[in-house]
Amino acid sequence: xxLNRVVITGCGAVSPFGLGVTSLVDGVWxxxxxxxxxxxxxxxxxxxxxxxAPVPDFDAKQLLSRPLRRTMGSxxxxxTLAAREAVTASGLSPEILHSGSxxxxxxxxxxxPQIYEDFYRSFIATMSIEEQxxxxxxxxxxxxxxxxxxLALGISGEQWAPASACTSAAQAIGLGYLLIQSGRQTAxxxxxxxxxxxxxxxxxxxxxxxxxxxxxxxxxPRPFDKKRDGVxxxxxxxxxxxxxxxxxxxRGAKILCEIIGFGHVNDSQHIANPHESSMERAxxxxxxxxxxxxxxxxxxxxxxxGTQLGDIAESxxxxxxxxxxxxVSSFKGHIGHTLGAAGGLETIxxxxxxxxxxxxxxxxxxxxxxxxxxxxxxxxxxxxxxxxVIKNNFALGGVNTSLVLRRWTS
Amino acid sequence: xxxxxxxxxRKVTEVLAEEFELAPDLxxxxxxxxxxxxxxxxxxxxMVVALEKAFGMKMTNEDAIRGVRTVGDLTxxxxxxxxxxxxxx
Numbered sequence: 001x002x003l004n005r006v007v008i009t010g011c012g013a014v015s016p017f018g019l020g021v022t023s024l025v026d027g028v029w030x031x032x033x034x035x036x037x038x039x040x041x042x043x044x045x046x047x048x049x050x051x052x053a054p055v056p057d058f059d060a061k062q063l064l065s066r067p068l069r070r071t072m073g074s075x076x077x078x079x080t081l082a083a084r085e086a087v088t089a090s091g092l093s094p095e096i097l098h099s100g101s102x103x104x105x106x107x108x109x110x111x112x113p114q115i116y117e118d119f120y121r122s123f124i125a126t127m128s129i130e131e132q133x134x135x136x137x138x139x140x141x142x143x144x145x146x147x148x149x150x151l152a153l154g155i156s157g158e159q160w161a162p163a164s165a166c167t168s169a170a171q172a173i174g175l176g177y178l179l180i181q182s183g184r185q186t187a188x189x190x191x192x193x194x195x196x197x198x199x200x201x202x203x204x205x206x207x208x209x210x211x212x213x214x215x216x217x218x219x220x221p222r223p224f225d226k227k228r229d230g231v232x233x234x235x236x237x238x239x240x241x242x243x244x245x246x247x248x249x250x251r252g253a254k255i256l257c258e259i260i261g262f263g264h265v266n267d268s269q270h271i272a273n274p275h276e277s278s279m280e281r282a283x284x285x286x287x288x289x290x291x292x293x294x295x296x297x298x299x300x301x302x303x304x305x306g307t308q309l310g311d312i313a314e315s316x317x318x319x320x321x322x323x324x325x326x327x328v329s330s331f332k333g334h335i336g337h338t339l340g341a342a343g344g345l346e347t348i349x350x351x352x353x354x355x356x357x358x359x360x361x362x363x364x365x366x367x368x369x370x371x372x373x374x375x376x377x378x379x380x381x382x383x384x385x386x387x388x389v390i391k392n393n394f395a396l397g398g399v400n401t402s403l404v405l406r407r408w409t410s
Numbered sequence: 411x412x413x414x415x416x417x418x419x420r421k422v423t424e425v426l427a428e429e430f431e432l433a434p435d436l437x438x439x440x441x442x443x444x445x446x447x448x449x450x451x452x453x454x455x456x457m458v459v460a461l462e463k464a465f466g467m468k469m470t471n472e473d474a475i476r477g478v479r480t481v482g483d484l485t486x487x488x489x490x491x492x493x494x495x496x497x498x499x
Contacts, residue, residue: 130462
């Protein structure tokens with residue numbers, strides 16, 4: 001069976017730097033941090049991490065009509081705005097979106113945690129549903145982002161919502177790639193979304209994996225650094241338009257890069273701990289599918305969230321697959337760990353690197369941890385020839401994903 | 411009387427304007443909820459919740475509510491339910 005080649009023809013972002021791809025990319029290239037102190041979390045007994053990278057406040061009323069907004073929690077609003085930007089950038093017409101040949105794969109960790117909180121606060125206090133609004137379920141459901149994006153943009157093809165926490169967006173991109181390869185869909189809007197909520201940070205805090213650098217919130221998290229102390233959770237959405245090469249060329253669309261490999265494995269070892277050889281396996285599978293070898297890889301965008309175990313395991317896996325000369329960085333220092341959105345937002349930054357032919361560094365990486373493997377950590381913006389790159393994302397539950405992306409040169 | 415009919419009519423339009431982000435000048439007595447104002451079955455659920463909260467009374471007469479087509483019909487139903495409320499002595 002002849003498989004379709006798959007390219008990226010558009011992207012859209014809502015991030016801790018605000019609305020739009022430009023604000024995301026500018027934030028990274030200006031070396032800024034989207035992390036801030038969350039003073040209201042001081043009131044949660046036992047919670048030791050009071051840091052997050054939320055999307056700055058904006059007035060969604062000005063951007064989305066009430067009939068659309070009534071079924072959206074924050075994450076679905078982020079996903080819809082990012083998807084709309086991605087579609088505009090790709091030039092996909094409303095007719096194509098309505099044709100049934102375009103689908104959506106947008107994941108998140110859960111439905112909106114804020115809406116869960118609102119519902120149960122009211123329900124448990126009153127044991128009544130008499131004041132519940134009709135939109136509540138549509139904000140809570142696991143496919144809230146994907147369903148709302150389809151409705152808002154008139155997309156009538158396949159609708160998927162991979163839910164795997166930190167790999168939700170990466171899985172969605174991989175799924176879109178497979179659906180287009182096989183010819184089931186011509187184009188797919190792929191990515192993920194999540195929103196900052198104390199319940200999400202609590203999960204990492206309970207596992208002693210959340211950062212506590214309260215006196216210097218703009219210096220957390222610190223992936224790969226000797227002084228790293230855990231994750232800072234963020235919010236937002238990153239959406240990519242994946243499309244068959246034939247379709248993109250027929251439309252005369254601007255091609256941002258080609259996806260040539262997707263590695264996707266479960267470690268089946270531990271529900272929470274990272275597993276080095278499974279990370280390796282994901283990267284090797286993606287490289288094998290892309291028919292590329294060590295000498296072809298110009299850069300690795302690491303998942304590296306700033307946890308003790310995860311960063312060490314990933315550095316060692318990268319070293320085992322690629323040796324120590326391939327540049328590596330993580331964007332969690334800039335935008336925190338945006339969980340379900342991470343694979344989408346971080347891939348958008350990688351696309352900017354491919355376009356600019358520049359490496360973007362890991363923010364706050366001052367002293368690489370000697371426990372990490374001696375890989376080539378990127379610590380400042382610098383020019384670099386970039387053609388073929390790896391994008392890693394890993395998740396609790398043993399999920400390991402790697403994408404291989406290739407710069408498009410016509 | 412708890413409220414005059416005119417006060418109830420004004421309050422109904424205020425609730426609809428607020429709840430559904432509608433321009434007040436669209437909320438004429440003969441404006442139809444579905445066709446003219448663009449509401450649907452989900453909105454109808456929220457409309458009842460919002461009106462119950464605004465008027466402090468349960469709107470349990472589902473047959474009457476199901477028959478509502480216009481803003482005027484809705485106001486009439488609210489007045490009717492108001493009139494059926496037990497009077498405090």
